[in-house]
Amino acid sequence: MQVLRTPDDRFSGLEGWPYAPHYLEIENPDGPPLRLHYVDEGPRDGAPVLLMHGEPSWAYLYRNVIAGLVAKGRRVIGPDLIGFGRSDKPASRADYTYERHVAWMSRWLTALDLSGLTLFCQDWGGLIGLRLVAAFPERFAGIVVANTGLPAGSGMTEGFKAWLTFSQAVPLMPIGMIVNGGAARNLTPEEVAAYDAPFPDETYKEGARQFPALVPVTPEHASVAQNLEAWKVLERFERPVVTAFSDADPVTHGGDAMFQARMPGAKGQPHVTLKGGHFLQEDCPDDIVAVIDGLISRRP
Structure with a gap:
């Protein structure tokens, strides 16, 4: 496994990003150890919040959420998935599988x-x-679910189908413009550049290329069985679960109903629909802070 590492100077002076990098080297049985980057801000004794980004973004997506939660006294941890942000990037698409991603993040956690x-x-x-x-x-005290899912071979929305087709066909993957197109507001040129920063050229984007094809939307996809097993645990998870999907996301629209119906911790919670596109962190960070902080404050 060949591993690429984005030069540090690509992350200098990014708009709205004052956060110091933290790194952890994690075991990688299929190749060399991988360096995983994460943000760790706020008081060490504050209630810890784990912010998990997706495709093709990085922890920069949460920059305003981080600031808002730290202001409320929370400890905020935001990792970059392997292949994204300041984390190491295996150079071959075949290096990226759903189960490897889960294993890498499990080792980090x-x-x-x-x-x-x-x-x-x-x-x-x-x-x-x-x-x-x-x-x-046992490590989780609560969950806020937003514009996501845990598919297990039961199909896809038309919005995801269009994204899958685009992502596999476009010759040059315009990372910053993809994030901009998935937000309801227009990002500034500096913000778009910050999303492009982790990827000096196309060779660094193999993880971003592969991610859409890994979503287990058909019975034939890998990880369907593992996700079905995960649902058995989630269907017994009684700690608070709040859905906070946005109102203008064609990819995951309506997905909140599944979590509300299947997870016992979602019963009686103040679920919300927020204003924004797929990348709602860019559209309503203050509302996200309020949802997370509210969940923490309501806990005994």
């Missing part, structure tokens, strides 16, 4: 020994983050 977590997950942050909940339910 247990190495840091994180517990008492409130998870906020969106896009692939949910596909991986909810698998972490299923694997380590």
Whole structure:
């Protein structure tokens, strides 16, 4: 496995990104160890919040959410998935599988020994983050689910089908413009550039290329069985679960109903529909902060 590492100077002076990098080297049985980047802000004794990003973004997506939660005294941890942000990037598409992503993040989570977590997950942050909940339910005190799912071979929306087709066919993957197109507002040129920063050229984008094809939307996809097993755990998860999907996301529209129906912790919770596109973190960060902080404040 060949591994690429984005030069540090690509992350200098990014708009709205004052956060110091933290790194953890994780075991990778199929190749060299991988360096995983994460943000860790706020008081060490604050209620810990885990922010999980998806495709093709990185922790930068949460920059305003991080600031809002820290202002409320919360500890905020935001990792970059392998292949994204400041984390290492295996150079071949074949290096990326759903189960490897889950294993990489599981090693990171247990190495840091994180517990008492409130998870906020969106896009692939949910596909991986909810698998972490299923694997380590004792480490999670609550979940906010937004614009994501945990599919197990039961089909796809027309919005996801269009994204899958585009992602596999476009010759040059315009990462910053993809995020801009998935937000309801127009990002500034500096913000678009920050999403492009992790990828000096197309060779760094193999993870971003592969992610859409890994979503297990058909019975023939890998990881269907693992997700079905994860749902068995989630269907017994009684700690608070709040859905906060947005009102203008064609990819995951209506997906909140499944979590409300299947997860016992969702019963009686103040579920909300927020204003925004697929990348609602860019459209309504203050509302996201309020949802997360409210869940924490209501807990005994």
